[in-house]
Amino acid sequence: MPLLIKDIDYILTMDEKALLKNKSMVIEDGKIVEIGETQKLMKNWVIDEVINGRGSVALPGLIDLHNHSTQSVLRGVCDGRGLMDWLNLTSKLYEKFDEEICFIGSKISFLEKIKNGITLTVDMESFPEQVIKAAVETGIRLILTVVLADTVEVPGQKIESVDKQIKNFQVVYKKWHKNREGRVMLGLAPCGFPSSSPELMAKSAEVAAEKNLILHSHVAENKLNVHLCKRKFGKTEVELMEDIGYLDKNLLLAHGVYLTETDVSTLAKYGVSIVHCPSSNLKLANGVAPLNLFLKENVKIGLGTDGAASNNGQDLFFEMKLASLLQKGILKDPSFLPPFQVLKSVTIDAARILGLEKEIGSLSEGKRADLILINLKKPWFTPKKEIISHLVYSASGRDVSTVIINGEVVVKDGEFLKFSEEPFLARANSKIENFLLLNEVN
Numbered sequence: 001m002p003l004l005i006k007d008i009d010y011i012l013t014m015d016e017k018a019l020l021k022n023k024s025m026v027i028e029d030g031k032i033v034e035i036g037e038t039q040k041l042m043k044n045w046v047i048d049e050v051i052n053g054r055g056s057v058a059l060p061g062l063i064d065l066h067n068h069s070t071q072s073v074l075r076g077v078c079d080g081r082g083l084m085d086w087l088n089l090t091s092k093l094y095e096k097f098d099e100e101i102c103f104i105g106s107k108i109s110f111l112e113k114i115k116n117g118i119t120l121t122v123d124m125e126s127f128p129e130q131v132i133k134a135a136v137e138t139g140i141r142l143i144l145t146v147v148l149a150d151t152v153e154v155p156g157q158k159i160e161s162v163d164k165q166i167k168n169f170q171v172v173y174k175k176w177h178k179n180r181e182g183r184v185m186l187g188l189a190p191c192g193f194p195s196s197s198p199e200l201m202a203k204s205a206e207v208a209a210e211k212n213l214i215l216h217s218h219v220a221e222n223k224l225n226v227h228l229c230k231r232k233f234g235k236t237e238v239e240l241m242e243d244i245g246y247l248d249k250n251l252l253l254a255h256g257v258y259l260t261e262t263d264v265s266t267l268a269k270y271g272v273s274i275v276h277c278p279s280s281n282l283k284l285a286n287g288v289a290p291l292n293l294f295l296k297e298n299v300k301i302g303l304g305t306d307g308a309a310s311n312n313g314q315d316l317f318f319e320m321k322l323a324s325l326l327q328k329g330i331l332k333d334p335s336f337l338p339p340f341q342v343l344k345s346v347t348i349d350a351a352r353i354l355g356l357e358k359e360i361g362s363l364s365e366g367k368r369a370d371l372i373l374i375n376l377k378k379p380w381f382t383p384k385k386e387i388i389s390h391l392v393y394s395a396s397g398r399d400v401s402t403v404i405i406n407g408e409v410v411v412k413d414g415e416f417l418k419f420s421e422e423p424f425l426a427r428a429n430s431k432i433e434n435f436l437l438l439n440e441v442n
């Protein structure tokens with residue numbers, strides 16, 4: 001059932017700085033099978049469906065490397081708090097989450113992400129069955145890193161033994177990893193200090209290495225955290241991680257605002273990647289991560305929206321612009337983080353971080369068809385001369401007109417196709433309002 005995207009003004013392949021002009025693309029069995037002149041493609045293929053690409057730029061679907069999808073339920077209700085105060089409130093509410101609330105939260109998050117052009121999200125969550133169900137219903141490509149936590153320092157955490165948590169993970173892993181044509185993948189997320197003990201982190205790293213899975217934690221997000229870790233273990237979080245054999249190339253560390261130069265060199269030595277979450281770091285008043293230090297040491301960097309309780313949107317276009325502008329301002333260097341480099345961090349570089357660069361992250365024949373179209377017929381994209389710049393400095397998720405994931409068209413002309421949005425959002429609103437009322441959140 002070949003699908004033709006016809007007469008696309010620009011295709012930003014992200015393989016190199018290639019911006020193809022006036023080309024078409026054929027997608028079949030979830031893959032891009034040919035890119036070329038329209039007439040040639042029409043001759044080569046019996047086309048089943050056509051999408052008009054005129055007036056659009058096509059680029060790979062965006063990859064969001066840090067998220068807590070169920071937090072959509074708490075959007076706007078945790079504003080004005082610093083990390084610890086914020087954690088106290090969110091943990092208190094998390095404790096009250098039931099399966100339905102988790103499912104609704106994740107479904108809102110994934111729907112919002114897809115409409116903003118995100119086709120793959122790394123999610124750090126508990127309640128795996130509900131999160132996966134939401135991913136399947138929305139069609140997003142998901143790497144669910146299951147939360148593993150076992151310390152009393154964080155209020156409201158369910159304390160289970162290391163063995164029990166790993167055993168529970170194995171059950172979900174066996175059932176879901178690489179399920180749904182590879183659109184659902186599993187990973188492990190011992191959240192990091194102070195939520196997870198060194199024993200739990202070490203065991204998780206062992207399982208991740210054995211099964212070649214993504215390992216995901218927070219690091220150096222906040223000054224107080226850094227101080228508490230030093231007080232308890234006499235070392236920085238990264239030093240502690242190195243000691244217990246936690247550092248590896250499959251590890252993604254979110255935030256890294258307070259990493260020291262030595263920490264960054266250590267991460268570089270082990271090939272660890274950092275997920276920069278500028279909105280979340282600013283909203284919780286944690287600060288700004290030193291991207292210049294990361295880049296100097298050749299540490300790989302991706303971007304994350306983080307959850308809707310600390311952002312509060314799920315739009316990587318916004319994060320791209322913010323990441324780029326913040327660093328220019330802080331470093332007084334207008335040439336720092338140029339647009340193409342920022343775009344790489346949410347496409348091909350992010351795919352490399354996940355070890356999926358042969359499958360996704362750029363638009364070329366043989367790769368999975370995860371791609372988006374942006375409607376360029378807008379005043380803020382005029383003149384069209386510098387498309388790459390426009391994608392970082394002028395675009396927002398609202399400009400995404402079409403979203404294709406694994407060859408499936410999930411958004412067309414701005415409309416989500418897999419289910420009817422309005423009744424879902426109405427039901428979600430009423431459930432969440434009840435939940436917040438019952439838990440006395442005003």
Ligand SMILES: [Zn+2]
Pocket residue numbers: 066067068124218254306307
């Ligand atoms: Zn997080």
